[in-house]
């Protein structure tokens with residue numbers, strides 16, 4: 222059994238990791254941390270885990286994380302970069318759900334995240350954990366930078382077209398919507414019920430920190446810098462991301478077939494039949510990204526629709542998928558979940 226620790230067990234991605242790992246056939250949960258709720262039984266905070274997780278939260282300073290085979294950091298940005306190196310030096314594998322190791326260019330990361338990087342040496346060694354792109358590198362990694370939620374939906378939607386060289390990569394548009402769980406579990410005014418329900422708004426239009434992450438991935442695939450307009454929106458959903466992606470065609474192809482071929486054999490990417498519209502509820506609680514390819518009125522613009530559950534394929538599920546690869550397990554272990562509908 223793989224001994225697993227989680228730093229930041231009281232957040233939304235932390236409890237989602239617990240939900241998935243509690244029934245994972247190859248995992249033994251060893252430690253779950255919280256600074257504020259150390260000593261509290263996990264199932265008392267999260268009643269959905271009663272009878273599934275019998276651990277109590279531990280103070281991160283006291284938990285024996287070094288005895289684990291893998292530690293997930295489900296913490297705010299800037300925590301793993303301080304705490305992971307000590308574990309990595311002891312041979313523990315680390316999967317960071319935050320952004321500390323996602324961006325290879327340190328000045329770019331420091332500019333967007335507004336802090337000095339505490340372990341820049343590990344950035345170069347970290348592997349960006351988008352398995353559909355990077356599977357072989359993930360298998361050999363010690364440190365995984367788990368992708369952001371918007372970057373997962375956007376990259377999976379655009380990469381097949383960029384890899385095939387059939388679109389203009391200077392004028393890409395990603396119009397994305399997220400449910401409020403994307404903002405985490407901490408109390409904040411914009412995610413109060415009275416603020417976020419019955420409301421719809423864009424945010425971060427001048428620049429969102431996922432822009433450099435998405436640009437990095439797409440530019441690698443294009444082998445040149447891409448031009449991307451990225452506009453996130455907050456919607457009154459709890460879970461879910463819907464990305465509407467626009468790309469101008471530069472080379473004719475059977476675009477539907479191109480997507481079907483690219484994701485053939487990918488358990489967690491489902492290309493819908495031509496003409497369909499994916500819904501966020503069709504992936505809720507599952508690790509699936511559902512994609513549809515449209516060419517409205519046969520014009521020169523492709524519209525790709527890509528939906529994920531931000532907490533699963535956008536965070537905890539993808540992290541478990543990466544763990545499976547790291548330990549040579551079946552990539553789908555613990556992730557064979559039918560989405561909840563309605």
Ligand SMILES: NC(=O)C1=CN([C@@H]2O[C@H](COP(=O)(O)OP(=O)(O)OC[C@H]3O[C@@H](n4cnc5c(N)ncnc54)[C@H](OP(=O)(O)O)[C@@H]3O)[C@@H](O)[C@H]2O)C=CC1
Nearest residue numbers: 229230231232233234255256257295296319403405406536
């Ligand atoms: N929500 C989402 O959809 C997605 C989130 N992510 C990323 O995953 C990470 C976690 O997100 P989310 O679960 O939403 O966040 P939350 O705010 O819901 O939870 C954060 C967790 O981190 C713990 N924590 C905070 N500060 C520290 C610290 N200094 N040392 C140790 N633990 C700490 C908190 O517990 P306590 O204070 O008790 O210690 C809490 O358990 C973030 O980096 C986020 O950006 C990535 C993709 C999607």
Ligand SMILES: CC(=O)N[C@@H](CCC(=O)OP(=O)(O)O)C(=O)O
Nearest residue numbers: 319320369370399400401403404
């Ligand atoms: C709705 C909402 O607020 N979403 C978050 C992004 C989700 C996330 O956690 O992304 P990282 O892992 O990169 O931090 C935001 O826009 O900041």
